[in-house]
Amino acid sequence: MVPTGQMAEKQACEEPRQDPELKSWRCLVFYLCFFGFMAQLRPGESFITPYLLEHNFTKEQVTNEIIPMLPYSHLAVLVPIFLITDYLRYKPVLVLQCLSFVCVWLLLLLGTSVTHMQLMEVFYSITMAARIAYSSYIFSLVRPSRYQRMASYSRTAVLLGVFSSSVLGQVLVTLARISTSTLNCISLGFILFSLGLSLFLKRPKRSLFFNRSTLAREALPCELDQMHPGPGRPETGKVERVLGTCRNSFLVRMLSELVENARQPQLRLWCLWWVFNSAGYYLITYYVHVLWKSVDNDLNYNGAVDAASTLLSAIMSFSAGFVDIRWARWSKLVIASVIAVQAGLVFCMFQIQDIWVCYVTFVLFRGAYQFLVPVATFQIASSLSKELCALVFGINTFLATALKTSITLVVSDKRGLGLQVHEQFHIYFVYFLMLSATCFAWAGLDGLRYCQHGRHQPLAQAQELRSPLETSVQAISLQDGDLREPQPSAPQLLSEDGMEDSRADLRVETKA
Numbered sequence: 001m002v003p004t005g006q007m008a009e010k011q012a013c014e015e016p017r018q019d020p021e022l023k024s025w026r027c028l029v030f031y032l033c034f035f036g037f038m039a040q041l042r043p044g045e046s047f048i049t050p051y052l053l054e055h056n057f058t059k060e061q062v063t064n065e066i067i068p069m070l071p072y073s074h075l076a077v078l079v080p081i082f083l084i085t086d087y088l089r090y091k092p093v094l095v096l097q098c099l100s101f102v103c104v105w106l107l108l109l110l111g112t113s114v115t116h117m118q119l120m121e122v123f124y125s126i127t128m129a130a131r132i133a134y135s136s137y138i139f140s141l142v143r144p145s146r147y148q149r150m151a152s153y154s155r156t157a158v159l160l161g162v163f164s165s166s167v168l169g170q171v172l173v174t175l176a177r178i179s180t181s182t183l184n185c186i187s188l189g190f191i192l193f194s195l196g197l198s199l200f201l202k203r204p205k206r207s208l209f210f211n212r213s214t215l216a217r218e219a220l221p222c223e224l225d226q227m228h229p230g231p232g233r234p235e236t237g238k239v240e241r242v243l244g245t246c247r248n249s250f251l252v253r254m255l256s257e258l259v260e261n262a263r264q265p266q267l268r269l270w271c272l273w274w275v276f277n278s279a280g281y282y283l284i285t286y287y288v289h290v291l292w293k294s295v296d297n298d299l300n301y302n303g304a305v306d307a308a309s310t311l312l313s314a315i316m317s318f319s320a321g322f323v324d325i326r327w328a329r330w331s332k333l334v335i336a337s338v339i340a341v342q343a344g345l346v347f348c349m350f351q352i353q354d355i356w357v358c359y360v361t362f363v364l365f366r367g368a369y370q371f372l373v374p375v376a377t378f379q380i381a382s383s384l385s386k387e388l389c390a391l392v393f394g395i396n397t398f399l400a401t402a403l404k405t406s407i408t409l410v411v412s413d414k415r416g417l418g419l420q421v422h423e424q425f426h427i428y429f430v431y432f433l434m435l436s437a438t439c440f441a442w443a444g445l446d447g448l449r450y451c452q453h454g455r456h457q458p459l460a461q462a463q464e465l466r467s468p469l470e471t472s473v474q475a476i477s478l479q480d481g482d483l484r485e486p487q488p489s490a491p492q493l494l495s496e497d498g499m500e501d502s503r504a505d506l507r508v509e510t511k512a
Contacts, residue, residue, distance in 0.1 A: 159314050
């Protein structure tokens, strides 16, 4: 046993090493959260549709020519930005995002043609695809034991920035009576400030795929076997070594694990919900501001509605963590019910010609979607490793983007049907109604199957909601000593809607 004097001396030696580390971590957290807050301050974003309509762009041009460019370009840049983000280790993509925002607002202020506004949509699609850089970057600079706190701090900063931006924009328009052009100039000033902040961000030394730690990269069993063949194991030929390397490569192992995990019913269910519901959700938010201007051309409370919907979304996301039900049994029924509510809200949006009804129904629509986002996130993440989580969320986002792009091409684009906004909302109502009916039928079939065959069989234990920290700890405990999985030192790429849904949703709404 260590004597008391020696123990006190040992603690005194350790404290100087711990204090600088703790102080450095706190400074880093503060700077990241401050950057996340300032990057959301774009008070003119909620009023872009009124700005376009005030500057000689018709509703037909905005609906059928300008807005459709956003999903097209988003689909084109999504995968390249995803790969570049990891390869360049996040910071350059954050700078690129700020530069793209600068281009967006310069085109808004100086552009005079539909082509200019379409180019503005292209730059904004880059900012949408680059959102993953911030949500991944914050986890690359801290220990896994601090992941949960970092996620909490960063998301709070982002939501607070979105809320403050929407309130500021509404106050300036309603009380200060400033024009939308002046509001856009103020937004450009905030963006330039956030660009300056991004230049001083610390660049991580590692990332999830291309810049993994040396231990995780060099400790693959297949490579160790090739460098040090066992005494009873003959040397293999060149072709066999190449095939073995390919078979045991990081990407191939991830894909094979993904195919194996895809057999899980809960994983398939929530991935399907993510793809189909996200596509419909963003189609609504793309065009809702055009719908509001069609219902009432004078009233303009876009910022207040965005602020209220952000606040409700935060409350719904938080409350979802306290819902204690057996998701393995009731998930289909819950999903079907929420989608049915969304369908009813969409119906009220275009059927009841009252602007206040439109405002309230949209706030509730966003809240309903945000209620299931954390549930889907944790249901997917609880059964996968960090690397597979990033891959699954990336695939879900890509498929959702491809689906909404296809619908836009057929329904909205002037080269397709070129429908006006009220007719489009009829289509979206039918879309959500069909999704709800399908989920109800699926839940009914499961119920019949359970009554007929599974009454006396124990139901598979529902996956519990786990925090990212708990998931990481569980993965470490299960895979302790297994060199096939990289150590949990790299950040987890969060979903498009999980970490940064806030401002992009509002901008997406604005683009209508």
